[in-house]
Amino acid sequence: xxxxxxxxxxxxxxxxxLVPLLGSACPQPAEExxxxxxxxxxxxxxxxxxxxxxxxxxxxAKEVLGTEVAGKSVKFISEDGATDPTTALDKAKKLIETxxxxxxxxxxxxxxxxxxxxxxxxxxxxxxxxxxxxESVVLGDHWVWLPAGIQEEETYPVGLFAANxxxxxxxxxxxxxIGDGPYFMAGFKDGFTESGGTxxxxxxxxxxxxxFGPYVLALQNLDIDAVMGYFPxxxxxxxxxxxxxxxxxxxxxxxxxxxxxxxxxxxxxxxSVGTVFPATYLASLDTPGNQEFVAAYxxxxxxxPSHLSAGAYVIIDIMxxxxxxxxxxxxxxxxxxxxxxxxxxxIIGTLSFTPEHVGIINQYFYQKVGATGDVAADNKxxxxxYTSSEKVxxxxxxxxxxxx
Amino acid sequence: xxxxxxSLLVGLSYGMVLFLIAAGLxxxxxxxxxxxxAHGAIFMVGGYIGLTVAITTxxxxxxxxxxxxxxxIVGLFIERATLRQLYKQPLEQILVTFGFVxxxxxxxxxxxxxxxxxxxxPSLLDGSITIGESSFPIYRLAIIVIGLAIYFLLxxxxxxxxxxxxxxxxxxxxxxxxxxxxxxxxxxIGAFVFGSAIAGFAGFVGIAALGSIDVGTGSRIIFLALxxxxxxxxxxxxxxLVGALLIGIVESLVGFYFPEVALFTMYVLMVIILLFKPxxxxxxxx
Numbered sequence: 001x002x003x004x005x006x007x008x009x010x011x012x013x014x015x016x017x018l019v020p021l022l023g024s025a026c027p028q029p030a031e032e033x034x035x036x037x038x039x040x041x042x043x044x045x046x047x048x049x050x051x052x053x054x055x056x057x058x059x060x061a062k063e064v065l066g067t068e069v070a071g072k073s074v075k076f077i078s079e080d081g082a083t084d085p086t087t088a089l090d091k092a093k094k095l096i097e098t099x100x101x102x103x104x105x106x107x108x109x110x111x112x113x114x115x116x117x118x119x120x121x122x123x124x125x126x127x128x129x130x131x132x133x134x135e136s137v138v139l140g141d142h143w144v145w146l147p148a149g150i151q152e153e154e155t156y157p158v159g160l161f162a163a164n165x166x167x168x169x170x171x172x173x174x175x176x177x178i179g180d181g182p183y184f185m186a187g188f189k190d191g192f193t194e195s196g197g198t199x200x201x202x203x204x205x206x207x208x209x210x211x212f213g214p215y216v217l218a219l220q221n222l223d224i225d226a227v228m229g230y231f232p233x234x235x236x237x238x239x240x241x242x243x244x245x246x247x248x249x250x251x252x253x254x255x256x257x258x259x260x261x262x263x264x265x266x267x268x269x270x271x272s273v274g275t276v277f278p279a280t281y282l283a284s285l286d287t288p289g290n291q292e293f294v295a296a297y298x299x300x301x302x303x304x305p306s307h308l309s310a311g312a313y314v315i316i317d318i319m320x321x322x323x324x325x326x327x328x329x330x331x332x333x334x335x336x337x338x339x340x341x342x343x344x345x346x347i348i349g350t351l352s353f354t355p356e357h358v359g360i361i362n363q364y365f366y367q368k369v370g371a372t373g374d375v376a377a378d379n380k381x382x383x384x385x386y387t388s389s390e391k392v393x394x395x396x397x398x399x400x401x402x403x404x
Numbered sequence: 405x406x407x408x409x410x411s412l413l414v415g416l417s418y419g420m421v422l423f424l425i426a427a428g429l430x431x432x433x434x435x436x437x438x439x440x441x442a443h444g445a446i447f448m449v450g451g452y453i454g455l456t457v458a459i460t461t462x463x464x465x466x467x468x469x470x471x472x473x474x475x476x477i478v479g480l481f482i483e484r485a486t487l488r489q490l491y492k493q494p495l496e497q498i499l500v501t502f503g504f505v506x507x508x509x510x511x512x513x514x515x516x517x518x519x520x521x522x523x524x525x526p527s528l529l530d531g532s533i534t535i536g537e538s539s540f541p542i543y544r545l546a547i548i549v550i551g552l553a554i555y556f557l558l559x560x561x562x563x564x565x566x567x568x569x570x571x572x573x574x575x576x577x578x579x580x581x582x583x584x585x586x587x588x589x590x591x592x593i594g595a596f597v598f599g600s601a602i603a604g605f606a607g608f609v610g611i612a613a614l615g616s617i618d619v620g621t622g623s624r625i626i627f628l629a630l631x632x633x634x635x636x637x638x639x640x641x642x643x644x645l646v647g648a649l650l651i652g653i654v655e656s657l658v659g660f661y662f663p664e665v666a667l668f669t670m671y672v673l674m675v676i677i678l679l680f681k682p683x684x685x686x687x688x689x690x
Binding site: 043045205207209211213221233234237238241242248267 | 523656
């Protein structure tokens, strides 16, 4: 009796083990794995306004450009970088090792990208960064591409423009100390001092600054013509509110920051009127596909897309062009070669890369916030600079090719 | 010299905002033994609701009332739904209230969206006055007055009323207080709701001084509030005020004269206090 029970149990177990084999023996259509693209946006932390704006641009890219390329379906997986380099690196590892991403859309904070870059080198996975960052991530054995250029390319012309066109002689710097501030300011300082200007004071405020009162008070104490600042994310609100409340009546020049983000500028309202800021994108650009992008964006989000929304859209466009060029081959070498050979008409213009993976020609639109503080309505375009970066020794140096 | 006075005044006003933020937390932690990490999120609820009402109606006082009431309701929900089961269980309290930070943050993201919102300043308190060669916002002067008023109110409630005496007695020896015929349950609920209401009040009043509110505010504010509690000590209104003013003034002076070390100021103060007086400058032993 006992023997029989053992026999029945053994047969049952064999049967259970065979079921999946029988299933697989049935003819099934082979399912091709989708191409996975990983995206890191900062949806929380001080850069959340920027991250959300970028993620919205990516959503529109999926709708307008589709989710199929080179005959294969594309799966997008998005993670929150939390404005924190450690978190961003963890998310990059997860996207590559667990999700199998073949390319990454890298987040806005330079510190996060500097944390991820060595890992991308190790894994040989291409990463394309939203907006610009410093040259360290594109020198050496690098796997980061910068379609919007290096940070100094954006601020070097601001320095030239401030001294030569706006007539400022003495400027104080107030910038976020984490990662990007000093790099943005280096470009400005070069341009401003080359044109005869003087940097009177340089202050880098810490992350999570809750009260800008002391910094605005210090600016009141200085004999200066203007303030050059970098106020990303929620810092813009702290600074401009304190500036208005303390009655600081000085012109402000900005590097990147929140000004080109229409909903943020609308929130800031009158506090930011008069600020001169650069942007890598204008919603009014007459470039292929731009009006389609703007219409789709406005339809979905009822707001004008920012440079970050456009930046994310452009990055996905570049990734698609690279995948088309490889015929859907997602190997590191094929993708790297395809990205290096990229020459694509995007919504911000024709884009291709230098051997250092930096956009060959970058355009920066310098604007002044109009009287109503509404970016779409009355921001005044002061000038457009077309720049490039030249390799001088071991460094990349910004060059202004043309002013318009 | 005028700039020194002006920067002291900036520090004083910032310290008063910190006091408003931390007073409720210190009260809950010191007198009730509740570690409420959702305090910053409750502050945020008060800020958002108050701001919405103030912008809609154009009335600052209605904004204060709405923010305070909303925070009190959220506090009541947290206490009744979870914390009443977890008294004297600090680890569980930390986990549960930390969970509420995520819930509240995501709900605020749904309702108010991702972009920061600038605080509401009534026209009466708008503008600035001149002190020497510096301008100083009138609203910040008002914050100093409001902070002092709240300080005296809390001190009076805690030290001069029967309810305050019951709360303190209940924290020191709950069985004995109950044996004396005092029903501690409504007092405990009321105290928690009151602490939350102060957070909501601070959320609306404070953001107008500090600039803006966004969905990350709750997570950032809780660190400031805990810093004040560590420096000043918990369970004492005087401790919360002294800790907040010390941090506010030192941070402002450092931000003005040595901005490169401003990031560490509060933490250095916390380390020094923890080394030499672990219960804080004026705190109760817990």
